[in-house]
Amino acid sequence: GAGVSQSPRYKVAKRGQDVALRCDPISGHVSLFWYQQALGQGPEFLTYFQNEAQLDKSGLPSDRFFAERPEGSVSTLKIQRTQQEDSAVYLCASSLTGDQPQHFGDGTRLSIL
Amino acid sequence: EDQVTQSPEALRLQEGESSSLNCSYTVSGLRGLFWYRQDPGKGPEFLFTLYSAGEEKEKERLKATLTKKESFLHITAPKPEDSATYLCAVLGSGGSNYKLTFGKGTLLTVNP
DSSP states (O other): OOSOEEEOSEEEEOTTOOEEEEEEOOTTOOEEEEEEEOTTSOOEEEEEEETTEEEEOTTOOSTTEEEEOTTSSOEEEEEOSOOGGGOEEEEEEEESSTTSOOEEOOOEEEEEO | OOEEEEEOSEEEEETTOOEEEEEEEEOSSEEEEEEEEEOTTSOOEEEEEEOSTTOEEEETTEEEEEOSSEEEEEEOSOOGGGOEEEEEEEEESSSOTTOOEEOOOEEEEEEO
16 A cells, blocks of 8 residues: 555553564655554654654653664564553654655554553 | 644534634744644544645645644535544744644534
């Protein structure tokens, strides 16, 4: 497809487990973003990549959160030692450049038991 | 710090009843204001970008306008399929000139 693809769509994990969320951006999009969306709230910025370089990770809630985009295409958001407060929808977005409209995937709904 | 406030939080309309959603913003140097539509269980879908005060964009029953302090999303003769959460976001020219700051959204319900 031509859009941003995220997997898995749903993830249930026990507290303390590690999880990995995947994002396939639109082909050719240089910029890639991760957002966290709580129920009834707007998305909140987590981190930003320009190609393979992570230019901003100021929104990551703790050092348990780690993101990478090693070849400048697919990105993975990893959460170590998950906590209940990590439960949320994690959205990935991509854009041609940093200030162009961002196009979002349908997100991964993460539930920590 | 960029801030976005959307009102109302929720809006119920009858089919055909026109109305407007508000997005008030505070930003250091607006580089763009974005409107998105989000359906349940889906990611935000891009609708419009506005760059400067006085600018207007239209798409079907939706029209977005921009002033120096706020943006409006006007919905003319809405249909039930327009029911969704509408999100507003700003891109500022401060330190993070690529990070979108979102409001909480307006949940629009259009009854047949």
